[in-house]
Amino acid sequence: MENYTDLNPGKRILLGPGPSDVHPRVLKAMSTPLVGHLDPDFLEIMNETREMLKEVFQTRNELTIALSGTGSAGMEASLINLLEPDDKAVVCIAGLFAQRMADIVKRCGAEPIIVEAEWGNIIEPEKVRKVLQENKKIKLLAIVHAETSTGVRQPLEEISQLVKEVGALLVVDAVTSLAGIPVEPDQWQVDAIYSGSQKCLSCPPGLAPISFSENAMQSIAKRTTPIQSWYLDIGMLQSYWGKERFYHHTAPISMIYALREALRLVLEEGLEKRFQRHQLHSRALVAGLEAMGLEMVAPPQYRLPELNAVYIPEGIDDLTVRRALLHDYGIEIGGGLGKFKGKAWRIGLMGYSCSRSNVMLFLSALENILQQEGYSIAEHGILAAQEIYQQK
Amino acid sequence: MENYTDLNPGKRILLGPGPSDVHPRVLKAMSTPLVGHLDPDFLEIMNETREMLKEVFQTRNELTIALSGTGSAGMEASLINLLEPDDKAVVCIAGLFAQRMADIVKRCGAEPIIVEAEWGNIIEPEKVRKVLQENKKIKLLAIVHAETSTGVRQPLEEISQLVKEVGALLVVDAVTSLAGIPVEPDQWQVDAIYSGSQKCLSCPPGLAPISFSENAMQSIAKRTTPIQSWYLDIGMLQSYWGKERFYHHTAPISMIYALREALRLVLEEGLEKRFQRHQLHSRALVAGLEAMGLEMVAPPQYRLPELNAVYIPEGIDDLTVRRALLHDYGIEIGGGLGKFKGKAWRIGLMGYSCSRSNVMLFLSALENILQQEGYSIAEHGILAAQEIYQQK
Numbered sequence: 001m002e003n004y005t006d007l008n009p010g011k012r013i014l015l016g017p018g019p020s021d022v023h024p025r026v027l028k029a030m031s032t033p034l035v036g037h038l039d040p041d042f043l044e045i046m047n048e049t050r051e052m053l054k055e056v057f058q059t060r061n062e063l064t065i066a067l068s069g070t071g072s073a074g075m076e077a078s079l080i081n082l083l084e085p086d087d088k089a090v091v092c093i094a095g096l097f098a099q100r101m102a103d104i105v106k107r108c109g110a111e112p113i114i115v116e117a118e119w120g121n122i123i124e125p126e127k128v129r130k131v132l133q134e135n136k137k138i139k140l141l142a143i144v145h146a147e148t149s150t151g152v153r154q155p156l157e158e159i160s161q162l163v164k165e166v167g168a169l170l171v172v173d174a175v176t177s178l179a180g181i182p183v184e185p186d187q188w189q190v191d192a193i194y195s196g197s198q199k200c201l202s203c204p205p206g207l208a209p210i211s212f213s214e215n216a217m218q219s220i221a222k223r224t225t226p227i228q229s230w231y232l233d234i235g236m237l238q239s240y241w242g243k244e245r246f247y248h249h250t251a252p253i254s255m256i257y258a259l260r261e262a263l264r265l266v267l268e269e270g271l272e273k274r275f276q277r278h279q280l281h282s283r284a285l286v287a288g289l290e291a292m293g294l295e296m297v298a299p300p301q302y303r304l305p306e307l308n309a310v311y312i313p314e315g316i317d318d319l320t321v322r323r324a325l326l327h328d329y330g331i332e333i334g335g336g337l338g339k340f341k342g343k344a345w346r347i348g349l350m351g352y353s354c355s356r357s358n359v360m361l362f363l364s365a366l367e368n369i370l371q372q373e374g375y376s377i378a379e380h381g382i383l384a385a386q387e388i389y390q391q392k
Numbered sequence: 393m394e395n396y397t398d399l400n401p402g403k404r405i406l407l408g409p410g411p412s413d414v415h416p417r418v419l420k421a422m423s424t425p426l427v428g429h430l431d432p433d434f435l436e437i438m439n440e441t442r443e444m445l446k447e448v449f450q451t452r453n454e455l456t457i458a459l460s461g462t463g464s465a466g467m468e469a470s471l472i473n474l475l476e477p478d479d480k481a482v483v484c485i486a487g488l489f490a491q492r493m494a495d496i497v498k499r500c501g502a503e504p505i506i507v508e509a510e511w512g513n514i515i516e517p518e519k520v521r522k523v524l525q526e527n528k529k530i531k532l533l534a535i536v537h538a539e540t541s542t543g544v545r546q547p548l549e550e551i552s553q554l555v556k557e558v559g560a561l562l563v564v565d566a567v568t569s570l571a572g573i574p575v576e577p578d579q580w581q582v583d584a585i586y587s588g589s590q591k592c593l594s595c596p597p598g599l600a601p602i603s604f605s606e607n608a609m610q611s612i613a614k615r616t617t618p619i620q621s622w623y624l625d626i627g628m629l630q631s632y633w634g635k636e637r638f639y640h641h642t643a644p645i646s647m648i649y650a651l652r653e654a655l656r657l658v659l660e661e662g663l664e665k666r667f668q669r670h671q672l673h674s675r676a677l678v679a680g681l682e683a684m685g686l687e688m689v690a691p692p693q694y695r696l697p698e699l700n701a702v703y704i705p706e707g708i709d710d711l712t713v714r715r716a717l718l719h720d721y722g723i724e725i726g727g728g729l730g731k732f733k734g735k736a737w738r739i740g741l742m743g744y745s746c747s748r749s750n751v752m753l754f755l756s757a758l759e760n761i762l763q764q765e766g767y768s769i770a771e772h773g774i775l776a777a778q779e780i781y782q783q784k
Contacts, residue, residue: 004440004444004652004656004659007421007424007437007649007652007653009424009425009427009431009433009434009437010427010431010433011425012425012426012427012428012431014426014427014428016428018642019426019428019429019642019645021425021426022425022426022646027422027423027424027425028423029399030419030422030423030646031419031420031422031423032399032401032419033401033403033404033413033414033419034404034406034411034413034414034596035401035402035404035406035724036404036406036408036411036724037411037597039401039402039404039718039724040718041401041402042401045399045401048396052396068461068462068465068598069460069461069465069623070460070641070642070643070644071641071642072622072623072640072641072642073460073461073623073641075622076621076622076623100622103622104622106618107618107619107620107621107622108620196642198642204426204644204645204646204647205429205642205643205644205645206460206598206644206645206646206647226498226499227499228499228500228620228621229468229499229620229621230464230467230468230492230495230496230499231461231464231465231468231624232623247729248464249462249463249464249465250410250411250462250463250464250588250590250597251462251597252462252596252597252598252647253411253596253597253598254414254422254596254598254646254647254650255596255598255644255646255647257399258646260396260399261399264396267396326431326432332427332428332431337639
């Protein structure tokens with residue numbers, strides 16, 4: 001046997017697109033010795049987790065659970081439970097994660113109808129209206145609320161109205177929005193919504209909070225073909241999390257411990273305060289970046305506070321800067337994905353990572369590195385950020 | 393907000409069908425602060441995990457990874473990547489978990505051909521031979537190596553030969569066997585094999601170690617239809633875990649920390665010693681149970697040491713006994729599944745749970761409770777168990 005050393009990863013400040021930093025209380029919860037997954041104590045923990053998830057999702061949906069997979073499993077579960085072969089699904093694409101939705105729709109044997117926008121822009125509701133008028137019998141429309149590849153918030157409320165006018169189902173990716181900006185599935189008549197544990201919930205990755213409306217469940221009940229996945233069959237999962245406790249799979253106990261604690265932290269802070277915190281620190285960060293002369297990707301009114309995408313200044317090498325941030329400061333930020341590879345950075349301020357200390361440290365580090373690389377800053381970013389905090 | 397208390401589940405000794413008790417070193421690893429999932433330090437941790445998984449699986453298969461889901465996700469991934477609509481798959485069924493395989497085969501649009509045996513028995517190789525002769529163009533045969541619902545080890549080596557004679561692929565469920573009894577996919581020419589983290593590996597549930605042969609990958613390359621799952625598409629997962637590091641999903645970082653530590657513990661002990669330890673403690677347990685007059689479900693030569701299924705004595709109520717074990721001793725054992733509900737108990741001695749102290753405590757607790765319930769034991773179980781340990 002080769003000699004494998006003790007686990008000893010570097011110390012990091014996670015300011016990328018997720019995972020975000022995890023609160024010590026969550027880490028501690030995860031190290032709690034296990035009980036069985038059908039133990040009365042664990043069933044109570046599942047119940048509490050479900051109740052807290054409902055509060056964080058601001059929903060009354062009975063079927064609100066944590067899937068035993070990452071956010072991508074949530075995406076797949078939402079689509080494959082609702083779609084049957086030959087169904088039509090409108091997919092709104094303005095970034096990488098929405099492209100995946102179209103891929104999954106095809107794997108269901110269903111037909112994706114694409115509404116596109118340039119990366120970094122919103123999906124124009126007018127375009128959606130046109131597509132919904134031109135096509136008959138649309139089963140659902142799928143949209144990414146907060147596109148992690150561009151930092152853009154999509155105009156969900158307007159698009160929801162259009163979807164409901166034609167009687168279609170609405171599927172929403174809230175991976176990067178939940179617990180960072182308002183997410184209100186009941187208000188917005190969302191039929192299936194999912195998130196990931198490692199973004200604004202600041203729990204380690206591995207679970208996908210998910211919620212299905214009554215309407216969605218009725219649609220599933222009318223299926224004439226089987227759901228293609230056993231693992232992600234939402235009816236079976238409901239029986240496992242519900243009163244029946246019908247054994248399905250073995251819940252990832254330690255991850256549920258972690259999620260329960262992360263949800264407690266969210267509710268202790270309060271959703272409204274948490275949203276304000278994300279707004280404040282993002283405003284300071286953006287003020288700092290713009291003062292230095294950098295340009296944000298998303299238009300101000302649709303900018304996500306928890307994921308700040310910014311163009312890399314001309315002449316500056318993406319990897320050199322990110323490596324210096326990681327090696328000299330232990331700071332992780334995200335590179336660009338897809339079309340934005342080498343062209344944009346993605347600076348996450350999610351959950352426990354979203355703090356004044358992190359904003360100030362990051363701006364100071366970035367300024368330093370950019371100057372070393374020969375970039376001449378317009379003004380000092382840290383001073384502009386401080387001004388925001390002083391106004392508060 | 394309702395007041396949710398600090399996490400405080402009861403203290404347990406996990407002697408059920410999994411999860412098993414988790415070593416303190418694994419719990420500690422899980423509470424390590426996170427790095428990003430594309431961080432150079434994490435990529436190294438993934439590499440090490442993959443290398444250790446290969447050692448534990450005793451395989452050279454390049455595609456050996458940990459799926460971001462539980463053992464059931466491993467089952468689904470193995471079948472859906474290899475099967476296309478209208479393919480024929482022989483499924484050997486002698487327990488609950490094999491039934492699931494047939495369910496998944498159907499959800500692929502493929503045709504399951506069932507070879508059955510009574511629960512608690514082995515699948516007779518002769519029956520398999522007949523089915524393989526009677527049916528042309530069999531794509532694969534799927535079998536559960538260690539059936540968690542019955543405690544029976546299936547005669548994999550003999551069945552493998554028959555499968556290979558007709559040129560079909562072999563899919564093996566090693567959820568309960570890996571790291572508890574010998575599992576040798578290369579030797580046995582297995583094409584897809586999967587396990588769960590929470591059994592004899594003594595890691596929390598949430599990951600599915602999985603390994604595909606070169607032969608399996610060639611078969612996947614020849615597919616004419618897409619793999620129905622994006623999340624479990626093994627080609628994409630290979631690119632994520634492999635040199636390309638092509639972003640797929642966000643790996644469950646803390647769970648990988650845990651698995652790495654659990655694998656280290658397995659390799660430090662050594663596979664051979666670990667198998668012997670499982671044999672020894674199971675022999676002591678069985679000697680104790682039989683001394684008290686109880687009857688084991690599985691025939692001795694096919695009995696799993698890590699999962700000891702025993703018939704509940706007549707006149708004794710299943711739930712009363714299991715509740716007393718849980719409440720008075722903090723011991724969890726498993727009830728019967730499916731046909732064995734109320735008729736058998738499943739006593740797990742897996743990984744870190746498999747120890748002399750646990751065997752002795754359990755036998756003493758069970759003897760006590762059975763006597764309280766009016767059962768008159770033949771002989772003292774603890775004395776019979778002690779004799780086994782003294783022979784050693």
